[in-house]
Amino acid sequence: MIDLHYWPTPNAHKVTLFLEETGAPYTLHPVNIGAGEQFRPEFLAIAPNNRMPAIVDHAPADGGAPISVFESGAILLYLAEKTGRFLPADLRGRTATLEWLFWQMAGLGPMTGQYGHFHVYAPETIPYAQERYAREAQRLLGVLDRRLEGRTFLAGDGYTIADMACYPWISPYVKAPLDLEPHANVRRWREAIAARPATARAYAVAKDPRFARPAELSDEQKRILFGITPKA
Known part of the structure; x- marks a missing residue:
């Protein structure tokens, strides 16, 4: 049984995508980030970076005590290795999957997140920041689009944890949608998922x-x- 400490963020969606694909049993534990529950000591004990999501596996492969995992990419990799699902066994497929998983963690997620912050949540309009992150989000979508040219999924024909990692970060902000029109391969891939x-x-x-x-x-x-902090 997996305990999933969850709030509906793009990173948390990655984990429910995996768990629902595999049918692995899991129990949801809401962590209301707007109320500050991510700073509670019991959550920090398993997720020291106070971010969504985190899991506790009560039946780890080594048969030992429950193991906790934080960081969504690490969780996907842990679950893929535990179940033998959605991570190719061959060298080239595995390498491609991990490349694009780490690409999402280092680029697509953080940069799209900054795009969303300055377009949706920032207390004042900062054109430089808005333009910078809009350009970077579009650049990354272009990278993704080129990768998907002639491929069904990021690592080839098979759906992997790399696709699960990227999918929730494709234009996640309803109030500031990204322009996907120039990225036909991304749109096709997104619709398939x-x-x-x-x-x-x-x-x-x-x-x-x-x-x-x-x-x-x-x-x-x-x-x-x-x-x-609101201005006086």
Whole structure:
């Protein structure tokens, strides 16, 4: 059994995508990041970076005590190795999968996250920051689009943890959608993943009433999430 400490963020969606694909049993433990629950000592004991998501595996492969894993990329890799699913066994397939998993962790996620922050959450409009991260998000979408030319998925014909990592970060901000029109391969790939039944189940998790969020963040929630203190 896997305990999934979760709030519906793009990084947390990666883990529900994997768990729903494999049918692995898991228990959800809501961690309301707008209320600051990610800073509670019991959560920091398993996720010292106070970010979503984290897991605790009560049946690790070595038969020992429960093991906790934080960082969404590390969780995907851990689960893939534990189950033998969605990570190719051959050298070249595995290498390609890990390349694109780490690419997402180092580039697509952080840069798209900054795009969202300055277009949606920042307390003031900063054109330089908005333009910089919009350009970088589009550059990364271009990298992804070129990789998908002639390929069904990022590592080839098979769906992998690299695809699960990237999918939630493709234009995740409803209030500031990214322009996907120039990226036909990304759009085709995204639609194929969206059509998977497990994807629908993974995103349905976020509709649980326990994860209800306000349409607008309060000043206190912005302070907790971003360290933003309203101007006097």
